[in-house]
Amino acid sequence: xxxxxxxxxxxxxxxxxxxxxxxxxxxxxxxxxxxxxxxxxxxxxxxxxxxxxxxxxxxxxxxxxxxxxxxxxxxxxxxxxxxxxxxxxxxxxxxxxxxxxxxxxxxxxxxxxxxxxxxxxxxxxxxxxxxxxxxxxxxxxxxxxxxxxxxxxxxxxxxxxxxxxxxxxxxxxxxxxxxxxxxxxxxxxxxxxxxxxx
Amino acid sequence: xxxxxxxxxxxxxxxxxxxxxxxxxxxxxxxxxxxxxxxxxxxxxxxxxxxxxxxxxxxxxxxxxxxxxxxxxxxxxxxxxxxxxxxxxxxxxxxxxxxxxxxxxxxxxxxxxxxxxxxxxxxxxxxxxxxxxxxxxxxxxxxxxxxxxxxxxxxxxxxxxxxxxxxxxxxxxxxxxxxxxxxxxxxxxxxxxxxxxx
Numbered sequence: 001x002x003x004x005x006x007x008x009x010x011x012x013x014x015x016x017x018x019x020x021x022x023x024x025x026x027x028x029x030x031x032x033x034x035x036x037x038x039x040x041x042x043x044x045x046x047x048x049x050x051x052x053x054x055x056x057x058x059x060x061x062x063x064x065x066x067x068x069x070x071x072x073x074x075x076x077x078x079x080x081x082x083x084x085x086x087x088x089x090x091x092x093x094x095x096x097x098x099x100x101x102x103x104x105x106x107x108x109x110x111x112x113x114x115x116x117x118x119x120x121x122x123x124x125x126x127x128x129x130x131x132x133x134x135x136x137x138x139x140x141x142x143x144x145x146x147x148x149x150x151x152x153x154x155x156x157x158x159x160x161x162x163x164x165x166x167x168x169x170x171x172x173x174x175x176x177x178x179x180x181x182x183x184x185x186x187x188x189x190x191x192x193x194x195x196x197x198x
Numbered sequence: 199x200x201x202x203x204x205x206x207x208x209x210x211x212x213x214x215x216x217x218x219x220x221x222x223x224x225x226x227x228x229x230x231x232x233x234x235x236x237x238x239x240x241x242x243x244x245x246x247x248x249x250x251x252x253x254x255x256x257x258x259x260x261x262x263x264x265x266x267x268x269x270x271x272x273x274x275x276x277x278x279x280x281x282x283x284x285x286x287x288x289x290x291x292x293x294x295x296x297x298x299x300x301x302x303x304x305x306x307x308x309x310x311x312x313x314x315x316x317x318x319x320x321x322x323x324x325x326x327x328x329x330x331x332x333x334x335x336x337x338x339x340x341x342x343x344x345x346x347x348x349x350x351x352x353x354x355x356x357x358x359x360x361x362x363x364x365x366x367x368x369x370x371x372x373x374x375x376x377x378x379x380x381x382x383x384x385x386x387x388x389x390x391x392x393x394x395x396x
Contacts, residue, residue, distance in 0.1 A: 163384075
């Protein structure tokens with residue numbers, strides 16, 4: 001292969017590691033600055049890749065945003081496994097989940113995107129699905145606690161789970177404004193109190 | 199006065215009604231599209247005033263954003279008066295407040311700005327003050343209910359109030375994603391249940 005031909009191939013073929021760099025840069029900057037305040041140029045600058053490389057891997061900023069949302073959701077999977085730990089009381093599991101999904105000075109990306117991007121049908125419908133899965137996982141844990149008599153039974157598990165996840169999103173928003181993890185700590189204490197069987 | 203002189207004065211002096219138009223357009227578009235997704239051009243287009251007029255009245259888009267936040271807060275005052283209605287039980291007053299501050303397909307501007315603008319010290323500190331006032335008004339109402347024995351006493355009124363307002367912001371975010379006022383209705387029902395004396 002001539003040097004020239006090698007050079008042409010290197011320039012034209014998408015570099016797989018560039019894709020990963022762009023995705024992780026997108027997650028960092030969208031989370032920190034917000035989606036609309038961030039341009040493709042900011043993302044590639046942060047990734048340290050040439051701008052042309054972006055469009056080899058992603059159709060648009062929206063396409064990157066949707067993949068970033070998936071990465072964030074997948075990364076949050078470890079916090080959700082807390083809900084299923086064997087041998088731990090349901091109330092404790094919920095508390096551990098809230099702690100693991102807890103304070104971040106940039107808030108929750110799911111909450112941030114809910115606020116900024118609910119106008120887009122693509123983002124909105126994916127966000128709605130993620131909430132649904134998340135809430136059903138929390139509800140399953142609450143149902144166990146209702147069955148063993150440790151958690152209140154005067155409200156459906158699904159409604160309590162929705163209440164908890166919405167409240168968590170609100171608490172993360174408030175903690176971001178206050179720049180104070182104590183907001184999340186108070187939120188967890190309130191949830192403990194609210195969920196316990198009277 | 200010559201016609202020419204009158205014309206010069208008309209062109210140079212800021213028109214007070216332009217200020218009102220820009221403020222109300224700013225509220226509408228920032229609330230609908232978000233702050234970062236909206237340019238000064240969008241605001242003046244929506245207001246139907248020339249772009250030059252904007253800078254006669256506002257130093258910057260940030261300056262308009264801060265005034266829009268004040269307008270929104272002031273307009274929310276009527277929902278907060280529900281918390282102080284004489285002759286109505288505290289639980290009922292809180293429920294009426296949550297109903298009045300309820301569903302909006304664009305979410306809550308205070309929540310939206312919390313998500314988008316907490317990176318700016320000016321917005322962040324004003325948002326923090328507004329939450330403080332809001333929470334203290336809800337707390338005063340809860341304290342009354344704790345004193346008359348109708349509301350739970352196992353948690354400080356301030357913590358319950360913070361919990362309610364954070365939860366409301368989270369529920370408004372979720373309702374925006376679902377485009378469904380029923381989210382707010384379920385939230386109000388959960389709060390009724392949670393606040394009542396066991």
